Amino acid sequence: MKNGKRVSIGARPPANPQAEAWVRAGDGNDLAALARAEVYTARLTLDVTPALRGRIKVAAFTRGITVADMLRALLEREFPEQRP
Numbered sequence: 001m002k003n004g005k006r007v008s009i010g011a012r013p014p015a016n017p018q019a020e021a022w023v024r025a026g027d028g029n030d031l032a033a034l035a036r037a038e039v040y041t042a043r044l045t046l047d048v049t050p051a052l053r054g055r056i057k058v059a060a061f062t063r064g065i066t067v068a069d070m071l072r073a074l075l076e077r078e079f080p081e082q083r084p
Contacts, residue, residue, distance in 0.1 A: 056070070
């Protein structure tokens with residue numbers, strides 16, 4: 001502000017309990033993401049060319065899944081858990 005006056009914003013409006021519950025509930029995918037986060041706790045960094053990154057992103061998009069989910073499935077197929 002050029003003239004140094006402060007403008008009061010006012011008090012925060014009261015919360016709408018239905019809106020708050022809706023926000024906390026999410027769309028159902030949040031629970032799945034939390035479950036995956038508990039399973040997939042190690043981060044893997046991989047350098048790829050921009051062209052390969054683009055192909056991966058397009059493939060994931062056309063399949064309707066995230067890049068992370070698609071690559072996890074690919075790695076699981078390629079490196080299955082060895083059971084004794």
